[in-house]
Amino acid sequence: MLNEFxxxxxxxxxxxxxxxxxxxxxxxxxxxWWKIHLEKEVGIALVRGIVQIVIVALVLVxxxxxxxxxxxxxxxxxxxxxxxxxGRRVKGIAGSIWVSFYGIGFGAGLVILLMVLVGVIxxxxxxxxxxxxxxxxxxxxxxxxxxxxxxxxxxxxTGQVEAGLALGAAPDECVKPYTQSAxxxxxxxxxxxxxxxxxxxxxxxxxxxxxxGADPVYAAVYQFAVIxxxxxxxxxxxVVSVLLVQRRVFSPxxxxxxxxxxxxxxxKKGRAA
Amino acid sequence: MVILETVHLGREVDTKKLVNDISIQVERxxxxxxxxxxxxxxxxxxxxxxxxxxPTTGTLLLNGTDxxxxxxxxxxxxxxxxxxxxxxxxxxxxxxxRFGPLQQGKELEDTRLRHLLTQVGLDGxxxxxxxxxxxxxxxxxxxxxxxxxxxxxxxxxxxxxALDRTAEGEVEKLLGEIIAAEGLTxxxxxxxxxxxxxxxxxxxLLEAGQLVKIGPVEEIVHA
Ligand SMILES: Nc1ncnc2c1ncn2[C@@H]1O[C@H](COP(=O)(O)OP(=O)(O)OP(=O)(O)O)[C@@H](O)[C@H]1O
Ligand SMILES: [Mg+2]
Numbered sequence: 001m002l003n004e005f006x007x008x009x010x011x012x013x014x015x016x017x018x019x020x021x022x023x024x025x026x027x028x029x030x031x032x033w034w035k036i037h038l039e040k041e042v043g044i045a046l047v048r049g050i051v052q053i054v055i056v057a058l059v060l061v062x063x064x065x066x067x068x069x070x071x072x073x074x075x076x077x078x079x080x081x082x083x084x085x086x087g088r089r090v091k092g093i094a095g096s097i098w099v100s101f102y103g104i105g106f107g108a109g110l111v112i113l114l115m116v117l118v119g120v121i122x123x124x125x126x127x128x129x130x131x132x133x134x135x136x137x138x139x140x141x142x143x144x145x146x147x148x149x150x151x152x153x154x155x156x157x158t159g160q161v162e163a164g165l166a167l168g169a170a171p172d173e174c175v176k177p178y179t180q181s182a183x184x185x186x187x188x189x190x191x192x193x194x195x196x197x198x199x200x201x202x203x204x205x206x207x208x209x210x211x212x213g214a215d216p217v218y219a220a221v222y223q224f225a226v227i228x229x230x231x232x233x234x235x236x237x238x239v240v241s242v243l244l245v246q247r248r249v250f251s252p253x254x255x256x257x258x259x260x261x262x263x264x265x266x267x268k269k270g271r272a273a
Numbered sequence: 274m275v276i277l278e279t280v281h282l283g284r285e286v287d288t289k290k291l292v293n294d295i296s297i298q299v300e301r302x303x304x305x306x307x308x309x310x311x312x313x314x315x316x317x318x319x320x321x322x323x324x325x326x327x328p329t330t331g332t333l334l335l336n337g338t339d340x341x342x343x344x345x346x347x348x349x350x351x352x353x354x355x356x357x358x359x360x361x362x363x364x365x366x367x368x369x370x371r372f373g374p375l376q377q378g379k380e381l382e383d384t385r386l387r388h389l390l391t392q393v394g395l396d397g398x399x400x401x402x403x404x405x406x407x408x409x410x411x412x413x414x415x416x417x418x419x420x421x422x423x424x425x426x427x428x429x430x431x432x433x434x435a436l437d438r439t440a441e442g443e444v445e446k447l448l449g450e451i452i453a454a455e456g457l458t459x460x461x462x463x464x465x466x467x468x469x470x471x472x473x474x475x476x477x478l479l480e481a482g483q484l485v486k487i488g489p490v491e492e493i494v495h496a
Contacts, residue, residue, distance in 0.1 A: 159356070159358060159360040160360050160362065162325055162356075162360075163356065163360035163361075163362075163415075164362075164372075165325060165345075165349060166323060166325060166349055166353070166354040166356075166419075167349065167350070167353075167372060167373040167376060167418065167419065167422060168346045168347065168349045168350035168373060168376050168377065168422060169346070169372070169373075169376040170346065170376065173376065177363075251327060253324055253327055253341075253345050254345040254346065255324070255325060255326060255327055255345075256325075
């Protein structure tokens with residue numbers, strides 16, 4: 001329908017984006033009606049999202065013509081940004097951004113590097129940047145989810161954790177149930193992604209390859225490989241982030257820092273739970 | 274003989290003095306009750322003694338040794354603590370009792386496990402899942418779990434206040450018997466004056482983080 005009104009591709013895009021924004025605003029207003037206040041966050045995210053993706057597209061057009069090594073700073077830049085976004089999600093833990101940086105850097109970084117070396121990911125910029133960004137984005141979500149789950153589990157189980165400490169247990173031992181469930185729960189979406197592949201979800205990458213005339217079986221198998229890499233990089237990220245963060249919730253004298261009323265002040269402000 | 278001594282012990286959070294410069298001595302084998310209005314800092318004081326919180330002033334001497342020179346894990350085994358709520362770990366009663374010794378790489382012997390259960394009046398409960406315990410039973414398991422570590426000093430933060438009248442009486446009676454039988458040194462927070470009179474000979478009164486008075490229990494609480 002829209003393409004009848006907008007013959008120019010650019011204006012068509014603007015119209016398409018505008019319609020989706022109206023939809024997002026509607027959803028936000030429904031939330032507001034239930035006193036779930038997302039307006040500010042959604043507003044900022046929408047503006048950031050459109051500005052970023054347009055700038056990136058313009059930059060990529062230029063970059064993709066450059067030498068292959070350009071991928072290194074681009075991917076590192078993405079990892080840093082992803083760490084800041086994931087780290088900010090968890091309130092009340094000092095240095096959570098560093099935790100996500102090591103987690104995402106190790107998980108996504110290692111998988112990208114290995115896979116390029118082995119030849120699973122083509123070193124060409126047109127391949128390593130989109131595939132790499134998918135791995136980083138997935139690691140970012142997994143990291144945020146794992147940290148958030150760990151922090152909230154800990155806050156609701158301070159009694160159990162301190163009961164363990166009071167019995168002379170090591171901090172790692174006291175938080176073991178929560179580190180385990182944080183890693184496990186953060187990976188469930190990645191596993192679902194694998195098992196729903198092709199049935200509920202046909203990723204854009206494969207559709208693109210098919211349109212470009214690739215062998216359908218190869219397109220499918222390659223898509224499977226990408227999703228499997230996502231699982232691997234997310235898994236590493238989750239384990240590393242959780243291992244690092246469990247150190248940060250205790251003081252050097254093995255006292256639980258993440259207690260209600262005892263944590264960093266930023267816990268108190270913000271949205272209603 | 275003095276087993277535990279606090280020296281200008283205090284804790285300040287955001288310029289609020291939760292515990293303000295408290296110096297007391299506790300004799301080996303004695304029970305000292307801690308009383309005072311809600312928010313007086315009783316729990317905050319007790320949490321400093323096994324270093325669940327870090328003091329901002331002063332320190333504690335355990336048998337004359339500065340507790341900051343003892344590893345926190347060893348200290349917490351030696352100064353055991355029972356909280357208001359039992360906070361048991363998932364599993365059986367026996368699992369909970371074995372937890373403490375296991376942290377020191379030790380196995381709790383079966384005879385000792387049975388003895389502990391007898392002491393808290395829970396004969397035959399070893400394999401019971403903790404989800405099938407009443408409030409009073411759970412609190413007795415929590416007590417036995419702390420005793421399984423063979424602590425030298427026992428800290429109790431209102432151990433019976435979450436229980437109903439009957440269970441409170443039972444747990445208090447068991448507690449008194451165990452303290453006497455084992456010759457334990459014990460610091461107990463209670464808001465129940467009669468309980469303070471029954472369990473302790475000496476008492477300390479806290480208000481707004483300050484030590485107001487310490488002395489014979491009859492001079493401090495009035496039932
Ligand atoms: N981590 C903390 N940060 C700031 N204030 C705290 C913290 N912990 C406790 N407080 C405050 O310190 C005061 C003393 O608390 P505490 O729990 O020690 O009192 P209490 O004597 O045990 O009271 P109750 O009889 O109700 O258990 C209270 O005003 C409490 O709100
Ligand atoms: Mg208290």
